[in-house]
Amino acid sequence: MVKVTVVGASGYLGGELLRVLVNHPKVNEIDAVSRTHAGKAVSTIHSNLAGVFDEKFMDFKADKIGSDVVFFASPPGEWLKKVPMLLDKGMKVITLGGKFRINDAELDERTYPGHKNKKLLEERVYGLPEAYRKEIKNARFVTNPGCYPTSVILSMMPLAKLDGDVELDKVVINSVSGSSGAGAEPSKFLHHPEVSGNLRPYKLFVHRHKPEMDFVLGDVFNATVNALFTPSVGDFARGILSYVTVFSAGINENLTKHYREFYAKEPFVRIIDQDIENVPNLKDVVGTNFCDVGVNFNSDRIIILSAIDNLLKGGSGQAVQNMNLMLGFDEKAGLNLVGGRP
Ligand SMILES: NC(=O)c1ccc[n+]([C@@H]2O[C@H](COP(=O)([O-])OP(=O)(O)OC[C@H]3O[C@@H](n4cnc5c(N)ncnc54)[C@H](OP(=O)(O)O)[C@@H]3O)[C@@H](O)[C@H]2O)c1
Incomplete structure (x- = not known):
C-alpha cells in the first residue's frame, strides 16, 4: 500500500485525482494540498467527495511531504524547484502541467517560459504509456501529456x-x-x-x-x-x-x-x-x-x-495509469471506469 500527495488538489484535475485515488486498491493514504483552501474540508470545494473523502486540505510545505508518489496537478510554478528534493528523498513525481513535456530545452522554454532545469528535463519521461511504457516503468519523474x-x-x-x-x-x-x-x-x-x-x-x-x-x-x-x-x-x-x-x-x-x-x-x-x-x-x-x-x-x-475525457485519459486518469506503471501495480488499478449512457 502507498501514500500519495496531490498538490493543486482544489482544481479540476486535483479533484479527479482524488476521486480516482480514493477507490484505488493500492492507495491507503492521500494528502490533498491546496495553498488557497488549507484547513477547509475537501468537500467544500469538491462536493461530490462528501462522505467519500472527508479530509481537510493541507498547506503546501514541500519539506514536509513524505509520500511514495507526489502528483502536481497545478500549472508550472515555483514548486518545480522542489522536485529534485522530492526525487532525492526517494519519491516518485508526476506533473500534469505543461513544463518539461517537450524534450527540447529551447522549444520547451518557448512554449512554457520559466522554471528552466536542464537536468530535470533530461530525466523526465513523457507519460504516454502507449508510446513510452518501458521508460515510464523505470522513471522517477513523469510529465503527463497534454489533453x-x-x-x-x-x-x-x-x-x-x-x-x-x-x-x-x-x-x-x-x-x-x-x-x-x-x-x-x-x-x-x-x-x-x-x-x-x-x-x-x-x-x-x-x-x-x-x-x-x-x-x-x-x-x-x-x-x-x-x-x-x-x-x-x-x-x-x-x-x-x-x-x-x-x-x-x-x-x-x-x-x-x-x-x-x-x-x-x-x-x-x-x-x-x-x-x-x-x-x-x-x-x-x-x-x-x-x-x-x-x-x-x-x-x-x-x-x-x-x-x-480531457480530465481522465487527458489528465488525472492517465497520471494514475503512469503511477501504476512506475510502482509495478496492475496498469488498470483504480481505473475500471465505464461511461454512462444515455
Ligand atoms: N483541465 C484539463 O483538461 C487539463 C488536462 C491536462 C492538463 N492540464 C494542466 O494541468 C494543470 C492543472 O489543470 P486544472 O484544469 O486542474 O487547473 P485548475 O482547475 O486551475 O487547478 C489548478 C490548481 O493548482 C493550484 N495552483 C495554481 N498555481 C499554483 C502554484 N503556483 N503552485 C502550487 N499550486 C498551484 C491551485 O490550487 P490552490 O490555489 O488551491 O493551491 C489550483 O486549484 C494546468 O497546468 C493545466 O494546463 C489541464
Whole structure:
C-alpha cells in the first residue's frame, strides 16, 4: 500500500485525482494540498467527495511531504524547484502541467517560459504509456501529456507502422473540447453566456499543444511533423473529440484491422468499428480512462476520430495509469471506469 500527495488538489484535475485515488486498491493514504483552501474540508470545494473523502486540505510545505508518489496537478510554478528534493528523498513525481513535456530545452522554454532545469528535463519521461511504457516503468519523474496531444497522438501512432507514406507536413487536426479544459479559474471567455449554445474556435496556429504534438509525433514517426491544429471549445463541460485528417500516397491495407492489431494489448484504447462509419463519441468515454479511436479511409484520404475525457485519459486518469506503471501495480488499478449512457 502507498501514500500519495496531490498538490493543486482544489482544481479540476486535483479533484479527479482524488476521486480516482480514493477507490484505488493500492492507495491507503492521500494528502490533498491546496495553498488557497488549507484547513477547509475537501468537500467544500469538491462536493461530490462528501462522505467519500472527508479530509481537510493541507498547506503546501514541500519539506514536509513524505509520500511514495507526489502528483502536481497545478500549472508550472515555483514548486518545480522542489522536485529534485522530492526525487532525492526517494519519491516518485508526476506533473500534469505543461513544463518539461517537450524534450527540447529551447522549444520547451518557448512554449512554457520559466522554471528552466536542464537536468530535470533530461530525466523526465513523457507519460504516454502507449508510446513510452518501458521508460515510464523505470522513471522517477513523469510529465503527463497534454489533453489534446493525447487524443491526437493516439489517433496517429498506428500510421507510423505502415508501409505506405503518410504526408506528415499535411496533417489537419480539428479538436473540440469541453470547457473544463481551461481549469476551474473563471474567465470571460468561458463565462456561461459565452459558452452556452456556442462552438468557438480559439488560438488558431498558436495553441501550446501544437509544438508538443509535432515533437512527440516526430519522435514516433522519426520524421518532421507539422500539424495544422484548430481547437474549439464546445457547449459541454468535459470531453475532447478530435478529427485528424491525413493524406497519403495510397495505403492498401484495411486500416481498421491495422489499428485493431496495433492496439490489441492496450487496456485503454478501443478501436470503434461500426461497419459504415467509425464514430467514437463523447458519451462513451466521459468519466473513463478510455481513448476511443475510429479510422475512416479511402486509399489516399484518412480521417481518424478520437474521443477522450480531457480530465481522465487527458489528465488525472492517465497520471494514475503512469503511477501504476512506475510502482509495478496492475496498469488498470483504480481505473475500471465505464461511461454512462444515455
Ligand atoms: N483541465 C484539463 O483538461 C487539463 C488536462 C491536462 C492538463 N492540464 C494542466 O494541468 C494543470 C492543472 O489543470 P486544472 O484544469 O486542474 O487547473 P485548475 O482547475 O486551475 O487547478 C489548478 C490548481 O493548482 C493550484 N495552483 C495554481 N498555481 C499554483 C502554484 N503556483 N503552485 C502550487 N499550486 C498551484 C491551485 O490550487 P490552490 O490555489 O488551491 O493551491 C489550483 O486549484 C494546468 O497546468 C493545466 O494546463 C489541464
